[in-house]
Amino acid sequence: MAASIKDVAREAGVSIATVSRVLNDVDVVNEETKKRVLSAIKKLGYRPNIVARSLKTQKTRTIGIIVPDISNQFYPEIVRGAEDVANIYDYNIMLCNTDLNIEKEMEYLKVLKEKMSDGVLYMSNSLEPKILELIKQLQLPMVLVETTSKEDDIPSVTIDNEKAAYDGITYLIKKGNRNIAYIGAGEDTVNASAMRYKGYRRALQENNLELNKDRVYFSSPKAKDGYKGINEILNKTKIDSIFCTSDEIAIGAINALRDKGIKVPEDIDVMGFNNIYLSSIFYPKLTTVAQPIYDMGSVGMRMLIKLINKQELEERNYVLLHELIERDSCKK
Amino acid sequence: MAASIKDVAREAGVSIATVSRVLNDVDVVNEETKKRVLSAIKKLGYRPNIVARSLKTQKTRTIGIIVPDISNQFYPEIVRGAEDVANIYDYNIMLCNTDLNIEKEMEYLKVLKEKMSDGVLYMSNSLEPKILELIKQLQLPMVLVETTSKEDDIPSVTIDNEKAAYDGITYLIKKGNRNIAYIGAGEDTVNASAMRYKGYRRALQENNLELNKDRVYFSSPKAKDGYKGINEILNKTKIDSIFCTSDEIAIGAINALRDKGIKVPEDIDVMGFNNIYLSSIFYPKLTTVAQPIYDMGSVGMRMLIKLINKQELEERNYVLLHELIERDSCKK
DNA sequence: TTGTATGCGTTATCAT
DNA sequence: ATGATAACGCATACAA
Numbered sequence: 001m002a003a004s005i006k007d008v009a010r011e012a013g014v015s016i017a018t019v020s021r022v023l024n025d026v027d028v029v030n031e032e033t034k035k036r037v038l039s040a041i042k043k044l045g046y047r048p049n050i051v052a053r054s055l056k057t058q059k060t061r062t063i064g065i066i067v068p069d070i071s072n073q074f075y076p077e078i079v080r081g082a083e084d085v086a087n088i089y090d091y092n093i094m095l096c097n098t099d100l101n102i103e104k105e106m107e108y109l110k111v112l113k114e115k116m117s118d119g120v121l122y123m124s125n126s127l128e129p130k131i132l133e134l135i136k137q138l139q140l141p142m143v144l145v146e147t148t149s150k151e152d153d154i155p156s157v158t159i160d161n162e163k164a165a166y167d168g169i170t171y172l173i174k175k176g177n178r179n180i181a182y183i184g185a186g187e188d189t190v191n192a193s194a195m196r197y198k199g200y201r202r203a204l205q206e207n208n209l210e211l212n213k214d215r216v217y218f219s220s221p222k223a224k225d226g227y228k229g230i231n232e233i234l235n236k237t238k239i240d241s242i243f244c245t246s247d248e249i250a251i252g253a254i255n256a257l258r259d260k261g262i263k264v265p266e267d268i269d270v271m272g273f274n275n276i277y278l279s280s281i282f283y284p285k286l287t288t289v290a291q292p293i294y295d296m297g298s299v300g301m302r303m304l305i306k307l308i309n310k311q312e313l314e315e316r317n318y319v320l321l322h323e324l325i326e327r328d329s330c331k332k
Numbered sequence: 333m334a335a336s337i338k339d340v341a342r343e344a345g346v347s348i349a350t351v352s353r354v355l356n357d358v359d360v361v362n363e364e365t366k367k368r369v370l371s372a373i374k375k376l377g378y379r380p381n382i383v384a385r386s387l388k389t390q391k392t393r394t395i396g397i398i399v400p401d402i403s404n405q406f407y408p409e410i411v412r413g414a415e416d417v418a419n420i421y422d423y424n425i426m427l428c429n430t431d432l433n434i435e436k437e438m439e440y441l442k443v444l445k446e447k448m449s450d451g452v453l454y455m456s457n458s459l460e461p462k463i464l465e466l467i468k469q470l471q472l473p474m475v476l477v478e479t480t481s482k483e484d485d486i487p488s489v490t491i492d493n494e495k496a497a498y499d500g501i502t503y504l505i506k507k508g509n510r511n512i513a514y515i516g517a518g519e520d521t522v523n524a525s526a527m528r529y530k531g532y533r534r535a536l537q538e539n540n541l542e543l544n545k546d547r548v549y550f551s552s553p554k555a556k557d558g559y560k561g562i563n564e565i566l567n568k569t570k571i572d573s574i575f576c577t578s579d580e581i582a583i584g585a586i587n588a589l590r591d592k593g594i595k596v597p598e599d600i601d602v603m604g605f606n607n608i609y610l611s612s613i614f615y616p617k618l619t620t621v622a623q624p625i626y627d628m629g630s631v632g633m634r635m636l637i638k639l640i641n642k643q644e645l646e647e648r649n650y651v652l653l654h655e656l657i658e659r660d661s662c663k664k
Numbered sequence: 665t666t667g668t669a670t671g672c673g674t675t676a677t678c679a680t
Numbered sequence: 681a682t683g684a685t686a687a688c689g690c691a692t693a694c695a696a
Contacts, residue, residue, distance in 0.1 A: 002445075002471075004688090004689055004690085005689060005690060006689080014666075014667085015666065015667045015668075016667090016689090016690080016691095017666070017667060017668075017669095017691085017692080018665085018666060018667075019690095020690065020691055020692080021665095021666085021691095021692095023690090023691095024691075026691090026692090027665085027666095027692095028665070029665070029666080030665060030666085033665080033666080045469065047442065047445060047446050048446060048689085048690075049387075049446065049448065049688090049689050049690070050443075050446045050447045050448070050690095051383055051386050051387050051392065051447065051448045051688090051689080051690095052387050052672090052688070052689030052690040052691090053689075053690055053691075054383050054672095054690090055381075055383050055384050055387050055671095055672045055673065055674085055688090055689080055690075056671080056672050056689080056690050056691050056692085057672085057690085057691070058672075060383065060447075062426070062447070065427075069412065070402070070408045070411055070412050070415070071408040071409040071411070071412040071626075072408075075408075076402045076403040076404075076407075076408045077403040079402055079403070079427070080401065080402050080403040080429060083402070083427060083428075083429050084429070087429075092426050092428070092443060092447065093426065093427055094394070094424050094425065094426055094427075095397075095411070095415060095425050095426075095427040096415075096424070097412060097415050097416070097419075110379065111382075111424065113334075113379060114379050114380060114381065114382045115382045115383065115392075115394070115424065116381065116382070116383045137377065139334075223613045248613070251613050252613065254615075255613065255615060258615060278610060281555045281580070281583050281584065281587065282614065282615075283586075283587060283590060283614075283615060294403075336672090336673055336674090337673060337674065338673080346682075346683085347682065347683045347684070348673090348674085348675095348683090348684095349675085349676085349682070349683060349684075349685090350681085350682060350683075352674070352675060352676085353681095353682085355674095355675095356675080358675095358676090359681080359682095360681065361681065361682080362681060362682085365681080365682085380673085380674075381672090381673050381674070382674095383672090383673080383674090384672070384673030384674040384675090384688090385673075385674050385675075386674090386688095387672090387673080387674070387675095387687095387688045387689065387690090388673080388674045388675045388676085388687075388688050389674085389675070389688085390688075
């Protein structure tokens with residue numbers, strides 16, 4: 001068994017209280033005894049047992065991160081941003097993959113509470129009533145990333161998805177495109193990306209362009225859906241450009257076009273969304289609406305830590321800035 | 333404050349011992365009182381405090397995963413495989429990014445011990461003496477993934493990297509290639525991938541092909557290094573094919589070739605390594621040596637859990653099977 | 665400045 | 681079948 005505070009106390013010839021004091025650098029303790037304690041600690045290779053400390057202090061310095069799938073999309077980078085900040089403040093993170101399965105989400109939330117996580121960073125599509133109720137009941141400090149809570153006011157960090165899509169479409173229109181297809185997140189999606197379709201429609205409307213449902217294909221953010229989407233759309237109508245709500249969709253779309261002998265961007269413009277690493281090394285390099293992915297994680301974690309420490313949040317619903325990145329998949 | 337076992341006991345009119353018994357389904361407890369306890373639990377919305385339980389049982393049911401960078405390479409998928417298995421056995425995972433920084437690795441190892449993790453899954457390049465010493469001292473159950481420990485016998489899961497590279501090169505040779513470039517992990521790399529260069533040399537040798545250092549470029553596994561590598565190599569000599577020790581390198585290489593007007597695979601064959609998701613949607617689709625990435629995580633976690641439960645490992649150094657996946661970046 | 669004692673929420677041993 | 685209680689390792693209020 002590893003050495004405990006008792007062993008250190010015995011070795012240094014003091015009480016455990018004194019050892020605890022030097023451990024936590026609290027109260028005043030005689031320089032001489034402090035030295036004795038320190039050397040006893042070193043001699044025994046003692047490390048405080050954080051579990052015991054947590055039981056006493058009711059704080060574990062670990063934070064749960066609930067994520068749909070760490071092997072997917074931009075979640076790795078969000079998590080990285082979050083962990084970096086957590087690390088700075090001496091927190092560790094517990095990673096939980098849910099596959100957007102409500103039952104799994106609820107299970108993890110409960111476990112996180114039982115393990116006394118100090119808070120949770122939550123990413124999901126939906127915030128179903130069942131989940132919301134559980135969250136309230138559990139009383140865990142929480143912030144939403146890339147997810148919004150509508151009426152209920154759980155702090156969140158997102159981008160302005162409606163505006164981001166609007167900006168992307170406007171760009172396409174300015175380049176002379178008129179028949180702009182849309183592939184990706186639908187209105188029913190409950191997470192933040194649902195607003196993108198709204199932005200698409202507003203941009204069309206403000207430019208007196210007609211909304212043609214034949215050019216719209218709602219789907220998951222995967223490449224294969226981009227591929228399928230293009231084929232479906234081209235069967236029905238003509239287009240001069242495509243707005244995709246993820247870079248993977250854009251890649252799938254470009255692959256489909258290539259298979260049909262259609263060139264990007266010579267024949268058709270394709271715009272992605274998110275600016276994942278991939279989009280800068282794909283050919284052609286993707287023009288895309290960038291989300292500050294890493295920052296969403298780091299800002300979210302910063303907010304959460306403030307929340308945990310009962311500090312005031314200057315902004316409960318943080319909206320980070322998106323940016324249109326011009327590369328090679330749209331005509332210059 | 334959340335309800336504790338005491339509250340439940342009071343509510344049900346029994347002792348905490350009895351509550352604990354029904355909680356853990358241990359000993360025999362009267363059906364009648366069991367019901368009372370259960371309903372008290374429900375009424376109070378009681379959840380056991382796992383931290384307290386951990387202090388008592390000396391087990392936390394959480395496992396640390398030490399990884400260079402979750403936002404990089406195939407680590408997300410390894411971690412996903414690991415978490416899925418952990419989840420099955422009711423373990424949670426603590427994610428730690430080290431950027432291959434030794435100090436960070438040591439720090440995390442210590443914290444993991446202090447927080448009483450039941451074990452750790454360790455991914456790194458090196459197993460420096462300092463680390464090895466700390467590992468021994470900490471006495472944490474551990475398994476290495478995509479990392480080997482040479483003399484010290486820490487259980488591990490890898491593929492046969494030498495053979496995998498050998499198979500890749502042999503394939504290239506069979507397709508008629510004679511001047512095969514190599515870009516990627518060098519011999520000095522201490523992790524498993526260092527063996528790939530060995531496989532490259534052996535394949536050349538067995539086919540009476542000369543090893544020409546001008547065709548070899550040691551680098552990190554990033555795309556930009558593939559790009560740079562090609563330019564350096566083509567400045568010095570002629571090649572008909574390229575073996576890359578990561579898919580990202582292969583992509584960088586293909587991009588460099590395209591910029592020079594060289595076609596893949598018509599002019600030059602390019603082979604990747606790992607078979608990350610990307611390689612199946614890139615154009616051209618990458619012919620690559622596949623590692624069973626997800627499985628490395630899941631198998632590693634399975635081994636670790638066995639280790640934690642003091643079960644016998646049928647194989648301490650698990651070697652998973654690689655597979656050559658023929659796609660479009662090499663001539664058919 | 666230092667020590668004693670209590671409690672954090674459990675599990676498990678020993679009585680009853 | 682159930683209850684009282686010690687112990688897990690630490691932090692801290694209170695005494696000295």
